[in-house]
Amino acid sequence: MSFSVVFDMDGVIFDTETVGLKAWAAVGKRHGLENVEPHARECIGRSTKDSIAILQAAYPQVDILALKDECVAEFKRMIAAEGLKLKEGANDLLRWLKANGIKTAIASSTEYKGVMSHLKTAGIDEYFGTVIGGDMVINSKPEPEIYLKACAALGEAPADCFAIEDSNNGIISAHRAGMRALLVPDIVENTPEVRKMAECEFVSLAEVLQFFETLV
Template sequence: MEAVVFDMDGVIFDTERLVLEGWAETGKKHGIEGTDAVCRQCLGTTYEVSRQIFLDHYGEDFPYETYKEEMRAYFYRAIEKEVPLKPGIREILEYLKKEGFRIGLASSTRREAVLSELDQDGLTGYFDVVIGGDLLKRSKPEPDIYLMACRELGVEPVQAYAIEDSYNGIRSAHAAGMHPIMVPDLMPPTEEMREKSVVICDNLQEAQKFIEKMRKNNEKQL
């Protein structure tokens, strides 16, 4: 394997729970029920796809943009000083750099926001390529974002791992022909996820051990 491409929310940053909390607060304020279930359908998708999911559920007159801004205000208050990191992220990034892996990031979040969050925690320098969802027309679960990441990294998808937490992310990486590693965050693994993932790890420490093991096995075969 030559490269590892990470999702961001729920993999690098412990932020997906803050999005759910923000929508819960907004829903409580306006008497909107069921935001948790609807939000979970949006995990790993772009703004446009998430908007349509909300409109499909609540109706075309649902003021998504207005409520989204209220949720975002909650979110940014929560991360004002520091974006919470998932345990083990610095360690796995250090390991991958040391071992010469090319490292990419493929997030459905806008690239500008991705870079801002990476900068805030001093992680930008680890990544050779950063792809945001606003750079493509089709969102996860389509393979486009991972295909773009591999192309810019200069590797074939079959020579790259993708570390994901969401169903849509695993579907996207699998469709791209990569080797998906699922590290669940808010959504438990399903049978589909087990079929589409090369391994399911409880945390990033386990994901690092898996990559180390596979690398050593490959070296022995050479």
């Protein structure tokens, strides 16, 4: 069968969600903010705009834009110290998809510039002809806009595309777009409703590769 694949980025290709939570925890502690982690987790899979709104509602007394900039700087410091780690099986899966002529795209809630920076740093930007960042759509995940835009850029019908996601918002977005959603859980606990929306659930991208090998 013929198919294309659209990836989420953070928590799917890169092990960055954990680093992001650590960065928010460090910045929150620095400013004496309580219960930062639950609110930061709520932002996973959401656009920068939505995340700012969530955090501003939680901490109305704080300049969230300044706090976000501080968190980004902390995140970059941690990545510089620890490295940008790919999720298990990512390299093998991307190489296999390219070798088999299967079109791939990124649909990430992270802003386009940040997505490209990560892909280039890891040396995997060559695998993606289409990259849609969170700042390129009006309605972020869980709305389907970003996935519909990615499918259109690939020239494929959503029903002929797999979406690989880790977050609840991401799976809902792909499902609403009419795609075949594959769930590879990361640090967010997926709800029973979301797990039902996924066609399959895998432990790692290595398992996703094994699944795709049965389709060609």
